[in-house]
Amino acid sequence: MSSIFDHTLASAREALRSRKISAVELVDAHIDAIERLDGGLNSFITRTPEQARLAAKEADALLAKGEGGSLCGLPIGIKDLFATEGVRTTAASKILGNFVPPYESTVTANLKRDGAISLGKLNLDEFAMGSTNLTSAFGGVENPWKRRDSDAKLVPGGSSGGSAAAVAAGLVLGATGTDTGGSIRQPAAFCGITGIKPTYGRCSRFGTIAFASSLDQAGPMARTLQDCAILLESMAGFDPKDSTSVNRPVPHYEAALGRGVKGLKVGIPKEYRIDGLPAEIEAIWQQGINWLKEAGADVVDISLPHTKYGLPAYYIAALAEASSNLARYDGVRFGERVSGASLDALYEATRAAGFGDEVKRRILLGTYVLSSGYYDAYYLRAQKVRTLLQRDFLKAYETVDVILAPTAPSGAFAWDEKPTDPVQVYLNDVFTVPASMAGVPALSVPAGLDGRGVPLGLQLIGRFFDEETLLAAGSVLERAASFTHRPTIHAGVSA
Numbered sequence: 001m002s003s004i005f006d007h008t009l010a011s012a013r014e015a016l017r018s019r020k021i022s023a024v025e026l027v028d029a030h031i032d033a034i035e036r037l038d039g040g041l042n043s044f045i046t047r048t049p050e051q052a053r054l055a056a057k058e059a060d061a062l063l064a065k066g067e068g069g070s071l072c073g074l075p076i077g078i079k080d081l082f083a084t085e086g087v088r089t090t091a092a093s094k095i096l097g098n099f100v101p102p103y104e105s106t107v108t109a110n111l112k113r114d115g116a117i118s119l120g121k122l123n124l125d126e127f128a129m130g131s132t133n134l135t136s137a138f139g140g141v142e143n144p145w146k147r148r149d150s151d152a153k154l155v156p157g158g159s160s161g162g163s164a165a166a167v168a169a170g171l172v173l174g175a176t177g178t179d180t181g182g183s184i185r186q187p188a189a190f191c192g193i194t195g196i197k198p199t200y201g202r203c204s205r206f207g208t209i210a211f212a213s214s215l216d217q218a219g220p221m222a223r224t225l226q227d228c229a230i231l232l233e234s235m236a237g238f239d240p241k242d243s244t245s246v247n248r249p250v251p252h253y254e255a256a257l258g259r260g261v262k263g264l265k266v267g268i269p270k271e272y273r274i275d276g277l278p279a280e281i282e283a284i285w286q287q288g289i290n291w292l293k294e295a296g297a298d299v300v301d302i303s304l305p306h307t308k309y310g311l312p313a314y315y316i317a318a319l320a321e322a323s324s325n326l327a328r329y330d331g332v333r334f335g336e337r338v339s340g341a342s343l344d345a346l347y348e349a350t351r352a353a354g355f356g357d358e359v360k361r362r363i364l365l366g367t368y369v370l371s372s373g374y375y376d377a378y379y380l381r382a383q384k385v386r387t388l389l390q391r392d393f394l395k396a397y398e399t400v401d402v403i404l405a406p407t408a409p410s411g412a413f414a415w416d417e418k419p420t421d422p423v424q425v426y427l428n429d430v431f432t433v434p435a436s437m438a439g440v441p442a443l444s445v446p447a448g449l450d451g452r453g454v455p456l457g458l459q460l461i462g463r464f465f466d467e468e469t470l471l472a473a474g475s476v477l478e479r480a481a482s483f484t485h486r487p488t489i490h491a492g493v494s495a
């Protein structure tokens with residue numbers, strides 16, 4: 001091991017257990033990397049180095065006795081959408097700018113229970129609404145990757161852009177993300193890392209700030225699938241505090257990684273061959289097909305006939321839920337307040353000053369589709385389409401075990417290439433939204449670089465609660481791709 005930053009979460013776990021390195025050493029190195037690099041990347045909204053150093057000392061004491069949980073001493077980052085007791089939690093919004101929760105989300109409590117050490121709260125699109133991480137009230141995040149031929153700042157994707165950038169740059173060994181319509185998978189693809197959106201209900205939503213409650217799902221982001229498997233095992237599980245969390249035992253996910261794909265049926269959905277799909281994305285998809293075939297999988301064409309209605313239905317259903325969820329930010333109970341002459345004026349002034357443009361746009365659209373007269377025409381229809389999308393997947397899984405598709409229709413684009421028309425940005429979610437609407441699990445693995453040296457991801461979509469098959473097939477792709485490239489900005493590279 002030439003540098004401490006060559007470690008994966010799994011290899012660091014072994015090095016800690018065999019006392020080749022100490023938790024203090026590991027945590028200090030990462031805190032130092034954040035100080036060196038994050039002024040530019042802006043992947044953290046809040047850093048917690050003092051708490052992390054204390055936790056590292058405690059971890060070393062446990063490790064010295066051969067004790068400590070499965071993540072003991074491992075430095076990670078937390079998307080700033082998870083409530084963390086005593087640590088500011090903003091959702092990257094001004095309206096929650098000073099919110100310090102008196103409670104801990106279940107997912108972060110699970111990670112803590114197992115000994116993970118948080119280095120702080122990671123940047124995101126405001127309230128997880130976006131695909132660029134440029135809607136954050138705390139400034140955009142820079143993707144640590146650069147194109148070979150230019151110095152332009154690239155977007156890390158979103159909404160979990162801070163998580164993806166921090167993991168890719170080696171500032172943390174892993175991170176939490178949330179995915180409502182692609183927010184784990186798309187930034188993972190844009191930053192050349194791995195991310196899993198588990199089945200809806202696999203991880204508790206308790207203490208995760210809600211965007212669209214029937215779609216929101218937490219999941220891990222890390223540099224390898226094994227690292228994701230380790231994190232997911234800790235994050236997942238039934239939680240009586242979330243009525244949509246599902247009471248099923250959590251498998252030992254790591255064990256599924258080596259299963260292989262011999263005899264596995266892999267579906268290629270023809271509707272994902274959309275018009276205008278860049279040749280490079282098409283090529284990497286074909287490459288993925290070949291890799292799975294070479295490993296013994298049986299690849300077949302399938303149809304998911306309602307795919308084209310996925311995006312429009314998502315942008316109705318998700319926004320309807322968002323408008324209702326965000327009604328609580330009124331300046332009275334928590335967050336920033338702007339006073340007014342009356343209660344109504346206080347609400348108006350607080351919400352006008354507290355929410356950014358994208359969030360306001362979504363509240364307006366969401367309120368519109370729920371309003372009387374439009375409810376049946378839009379919201380109810382979107383719900384019906386959602387059922388059809390789900391049936392497409394259930395039907396497909398009668399013949400195939402897993403579905404392979406690109407994660408996104410493009411690689412990371414430059415900050416100043418972000419389309420001014422929001423609908424153009426929404427189109428980037430075309431391949432991720434259907435699995436979210438259906439509630440089925442999906443992951444993204446880095447598969448290669450485009451012609452300009454920017455990572456591209458492949459997506460696998462699985463059956464309900466069959467994250468294990470995803471991990472098995474994903475690890476075949478991971479091995480075949482042997483993606484060892486590193487971004488330009490990385491903790492292991494001295495400036």
Ligand code: GLN
Pocket residue numbers: 128129130131158159178179180181182183184211318429
């Ligand atoms: N990009 C999608 C959106 O803007 C998905 C966001 C998410 O998954 N949180 O809604």
